[in-house]
Amino acid sequence: xIHGGQVLxxxxxxxxARKAFGVPGESFLAALDAMHDTGGAxxxxxxxxxxxxxxMAAAWGKLTGSPGIAFVTxxxxxxxxxxxVHTAMQDSxxxxxxxxxxxxxxRGREAFQEIDYRAVFGTMAKWAVEIDHADRIPEIVARAxxxxxxxxxxxxxxxxxxxxxxxxxxxxxLAALSPVAEAAPDAxxxxxxxxxxxxxQRPLILIGGANWxxxxxxxxxxxxxxxxxxxxxxxxxxxxxxxxxxxxAGEAGVGMPPNVKAAIRDADVILALNVRFxxxxxxxxxxxxxxxxxxxxxxxxxxxxxxxxxxxxxLGIHASHNAVALALTPxxxxxxxxxxxxxxxxxxxxxxxxxxxxxxxxxxxxxLRDVLPEDAILTNGAGNFAVWPNKFYRFGPKAxxxxxxxxAMGYGLPAAIAARIAQPDRRVVCFxxxxxxxxxxxxxxxxxxxxxxxxxxxxxxGIYGTIRAHQERNYPARVSGTEMWSPDFAALARSYxxxxxxxxxxxxxxxxxxxxxxxxxxxxxxxxxxxEAVTPRQTLAQMRAAALAAQEG
Numbered sequence: 419x420i421h422g423g424q425v426l427x428x429x430x431x432x433x434x435a436r437k438a439f440g441v442p443g444e445s446f447l448a449a450l451d452a453m454h455d456t457g458g459a460x461x462x463x464x465x466x467x468x469x470x471x472x473x474m475a476a477a478w479g480k481l482t483g484s485p486g487i488a489f490v491t492x493x494x495x496x497x498x499x500x501x502x503v504h505t506a507m508q509d510s511x512x513x514x515x516x517x518x519x520x521x522x523x524x525r526g527r528e529a530f531q532e533i534d535y536r537a538v539f540g541t542m543a544k545w546a547v548e549i550d551h552a553d554r555i556p557e558i559v560a561r562a563x564x565x566x567x568x569x570x571x572x573x574x575x576x577x578x579x580x581x582x583x584x585x586x587x588x589x590x591x592l593a594a595l596s597p598v599a600e601a602a603p604d605a606x607x608x609x610x611x612x613x614x615x616x617x618x619q620r621p622l623i624l625i626g627g628a629n630w631x632x633x634x635x636x637x638x639x640x641x642x643x644x645x646x647x648x649x650x651x652x653x654x655x656x657x658x659x660x661x662x663x664x665x666x667a668g669e670a671g672v673g674m675p676p677n678v679k680a681a682i683r684d685a686d687v688i689l690a691l692n693v694r695f696x697x698x699x700x701x702x703x704x705x706x707x708x709x710x711x712x713x714x715x716x717x718x719x720x721x722x723x724x725x726x727x728x729x730x731x732x733l734g735i736h737a738s739h740n741a742v743a744l745a746l747t748p749x750x751x752x753x754x755x756x757x758x759x760x761x762x763x764x765x766x767x768x769x770x771x772x773x774x775x776x777x778x779x780x781x782x783x784x785x786l787r788d789v790l791p792e793d794a795i796l797t798n799g800a801g802n803f804a805v806w807p808n809k810f811y812r813f814g815p816k817a818x819x820x821x822x823x824x825x826a827m828g829y830g831l832p833a834a835i836a837a838r839i840a841q842p843d844r845r846v847v848c849f850x851x852x853x854x855x856x857x858x859x860x861x862x863x864x865x866x867x868x869x870x871x872x873x874x875x876x877x878x879x880g881i882y883g884t885i886r887a888h889q890e891r892n893y894p895a896r897v898s899g900t901e902m903w904s905p906d907f908a909a910l911a912r913s914y915x916x917x918x919x920x921x922x923x924x925x926x927x928x929x930x931x932x933x934x935x936x937x938x939x940x941x942x943x944x945x946x947x948x949x950e951a952v953t954p955r956q957t958l959a960q961m962r963a964a965a966l967a968a969q970e971g
Contacts, residue, residue, distance in 0.1 A: 420582055421448050423450075423452040423584065424448075426555050432594050437463050437479075437839055438487040440468070441471060443491020443495050443533060445517075445520075450462065450489075467858065469501050474488070478839075481840055485513055487516070492520065495574075499517075502515070504577055509628065514566055514590035522579045522581055542566055552589065559576070581633045601740045602737060607735045611742075614745065617687070622682065623638075624690045637744045641746040646665065646751075648760035648761065649667060651667065652699040653698040653823055654821040657817055677766075680763075695728045708729065709728070725950045764772060767809070795837045797819075798854075800822065836872075838872050853902055855874070871940020872940055873931075876943065883949070891961050906920075911941070918941070
């Protein structure tokens with residue numbers, strides 16, 4: 419007879435899990451024991467902090483569409499990992515977090531490191547469950563896998579009591595599950611949607627979500643181009659539509675450009691596909707009136723819980739966005755100039771004056787646009803530095819962006835490591851701020867141990883840039899808590915076995931990046947950036963002066 423950990427791990431292998439990210443803990447020793455026998459089929463990636471493991475699992479799910487797997491211990495381990503759960507939920511990324519739990523004979527006594535996982539994660543995850551009997555492992559793991567991947571994908575937390583996991587189990591491990599077919603759109607509803615678009619004067623397509631199929635993305639692009647309808651992508655999902663397309667008009671996210679705000683606000687018909695209508699995509703819910711927008715809204719989503727959650731649509735279609743994209747047929751209307759104007763405004767956004775900074779990030783990003791392969795993967799955490807990969811890089815149909823809708827600092831490096839593990843032949847570049855990088859920089863050791871080493875660009879300006887910008891706008895000239903001392907990042911990188919360089923001039927970046935690409939062990943480039951260049955078009959001094967003038971006026 420085998421123990422519960424073996425049934426669990428063999429079931430995950432059968433479902434297609436390839437990697438499990440985590441930090442080892444005594445509460446799930448039986449699962450670690452089972453992974454002793456699955457090398458090459460299901461490998462345990464030994465991380466340095468459970469937060470990094472959670473980020474890696476969330477990024478894996480977002481990149482591959484298959485659940486990212488993480489194993490962490492109870493109490494401190496799972497609270498560390500909770501940042502990955504929150505990120506996966508807001509990203510709509512499939513993820514399974516397995517957590518050791520106190521033995522069933524101790525439950526409810528506040529035993530050592532005990533947590534009620536259903537209570538803690540009930541609003542953070544798509545589902546939280548505890549397996550009380552080993553024989554139910556296959557049943558609950560199968561349900562968790564399907565829950566994580568269908569409807570609106572998301573994270574599932576599964577608690578594993580220690581005695582349940584190590585005890586004998588009669589149940590047979592899972593075999594592969596049959597795929598769940600996506601829901602097709604109602605023919606009448608689809609026809610109404612087409613008629614609404616055809617009657618528009620200023621139509622717009624708004625897309626989001628990471629779980630698109632390649633054929634559906636291609637079909638949507640063909641439809642939009644044949645119909646001359648501009649396309650805007652939701653916050654940090656601009657990699658889901660070819661940015662080189664003549665109908666692509668930009669990303670609706672934090673720091674939303676005025677032209678994108680105008681496109682959403684002034685559209686009279688919006689076809690929203692796979693969008694959950696978060697705060698950033700709607701400019702704090704101001705671009706569409708709550709609860710009934712002035713725009714004619716056609717909302718397509720695979721989850722019925724998303725349709726009407728914030729905005730009541732003129733037409734809600736509970737169906738797969740992939741199926742709808744494949745079913746759309748071109749429409750014609752007198753809106754060609756509207757589409758051309760939206761595209762022209764997007765193109766104009768790349769015109770930047772030289773930045774007064776030792777390293778000009780505008781020039782850096784322009785160089786990356788020229789030299790990165792078409793299937794490059796870019797990652798970032800949170801901070802003003804994210805404007806460079808998010809607003810000044812053009813994602814073609816093969817490129818990917820892994821960036822957290824949750825605005826979590828520290829996500830970029832673990833996401834880059836997960837991307838390199840999942841797809842080792844692709845170029846992976848992580849953008850990180852100096853504060854952002856130090857949230858998870860210890861995961862450089864994970865990267866070296868797993869031989870999955872990305873290129874990391876540290877935008878080093880010596881401040882918590884986002885908060886400092888808010889500070890100058892709201893409390894000008896009253897700096898508090900936002901200045902930062904940092905180590906020698908290049909030396910730190912070398913201590914982990916990475917190639918490390920400090921880049922102090924814009925003209926030195928191209929050669930430094932070429933050396934980074936040539937390094938077989940990954941690289942960290944510490945880019946010296948002026949704190950004044952915290953945004954592409956406004957300095958801290960200008961923010962401060964404007965705020966002081968407003969106070970005096």
